[in-house]
Amino acid sequence: MGAALRIEGLSKAFAPGRPAIDDLSLTVEDGEIAVLLGPSGCGKTSTLRCVAGLEQPDAGRIAIGGNEVVSASGGVFVPPQRRELGMVFQSYAIWPHLDVRENVAYPLRRRGVSRRERAERVDAVLDLVGLRNFADRSVATLSGGQAQRVALARSLVYEPRLLLLDEPLSNLDVALRLRLRDELRRIIKRTGLTALFVTHDQSEAIALADRIAVMRDGRLLQFATPTELYNRPVDGFVAEFTGAGNLLPATLLTAEERKGVALIAGKRLPVELARPARSGTAVTIVIRPENLRLRPAGTERLDRAALPGRILSRRYQGAQTSYSVEIDGLVLEAVEAGSLPRFVEGDAVEVLLPREPAWALPSAASIGVPPGIAPQLELQTSDAA
Incomplete structure (x- = not known):
């Protein structure tokens, strides 16, 4: 099952001047899919990387399932491998020399899971993403959508508490992106995981999210359900960015x-x-x-x-x-x-x-x-x- 994500007062600057993340606070509930939405440079990927432990914030606190993983003031910084996270990247990041089964099993092998349990868990997650019949196929022969499902299966197989997705559909063609985004929501909901998803595509955000956080210049403007965000934007920027017209x-x-x-x-x-x-x-x-x-x-x-x-x-x-x-x-x-x-x-x-x-x-x-x-x-x- 998933774990609630709590971010309080998060700030991060990479250079003097305007920060990449500016005093951001939000809570993603257990089992909820939250989407960070905004234009390029708004701070959404930097926020995701701070949650993942790939960046260390200048200020703020992050807790996963009630366990503090970051406290800038308290000197707490739990490394990424100890945060029980799954992460799906834009570029798939799968091993080209391994077949589908070996790619998905890799995190379990690194954790010392027995061969029998590895096989059971890999088969189960391949069923979940619809790739059971491709288990022994080389990943080099897969389509973009199939490769992204392998990346998703690998992130799910060790049962993380929180799933992070950084624009995982942006490299796919339009028709495949539309189909896979619906499947992605179904798969995440079936697992019961909490998910934080980054995108700049408002239609993708609306289709996937339970709630959407719109960001601009490192600040959170509105965090609301797709229906509320679409019909009751908090300001003109949110209205225009979500296609008010x-x-x-x-x-x-x-x-x-x-x-x-x-x-x-x-x-x-x-x-x-x-x-x-x-x-x-x-x-x-x-x-x-x-x-x-x-x-x-x-x-x-x-x-x-x-x-x-x-x-x-x-x-x-x-x-x-x-x-x-x-x-x-x-x-x-x-x-x-x-x-x-x-x-x-x-x-x-x-x-x-x-x-x-x-x-x-x-x-x-x-x-x-x-x-x-x-x-x-x-x-x-x-x-x-």
């Missing part, structure tokens, strides 16, 4: 606790507030492209939620089509599922906003409510097409 300026007309009404493109829209704010405050509305719906202009049913617009461009993507739509000087991105595009550039359309209240982030500036606006009127959203 539409970050629209608006004015808050009314506000009460965490709910309010905002003015956007001349319409009133119910919103949920990321932080408490006052009437007259400038806010940024976050609307996912896939939560907008399009219909031809002039539809008989007239909704106050339908904003008139014009198709600026379209990008056909096979299973879906992305549109850029101009509305009263604003440009919105909308995505429609289906293999047949419905609109072309220049088409007049109506954009239907989501029925649920939009998510509103605080903006840097505060502006007054335009005169003549009656804040008691709200935009009634609709799901009609």
